[in-house]
Amino acid sequence: MNRDQVVRFRSGDRKSSPITGEPLPELTVTANGKVQWQGQAMALDQLMTELGNAGITEVNLATTGDTPLGAFTRVLSSLVDQGIDSHWKRTNATTP
Secondary structure, eight states, X not given: XXXXXXXXXXXXXXXXXXXXXXXXXXXXXXXXXXXXXXXXXXXXXXXXXHXXXXXXXXXEEEEOTTOOHHHHHHHHHHHHHTTOEEXXXXXXXXXX
């Protein structure tokens, strides 16, 4: 796989919404388990509330170089549980 390749978790790889053509929101899981979105670091429960309130149903999910696999898995599981299609955006070879 090459750098910045997006790996599918639920549906086809996408950089934009098939419905609106808008870019998909990009979430970045950090080393402390918080998620960066729109320039803010959020706890997982806050993120899920914000995504729900915004009507977001599909995202690209990235990690920092030091994000633990467990933090990534918790975020991915929560997104899937909420019915949010998630695409893993690999940023380097050491991403979980």
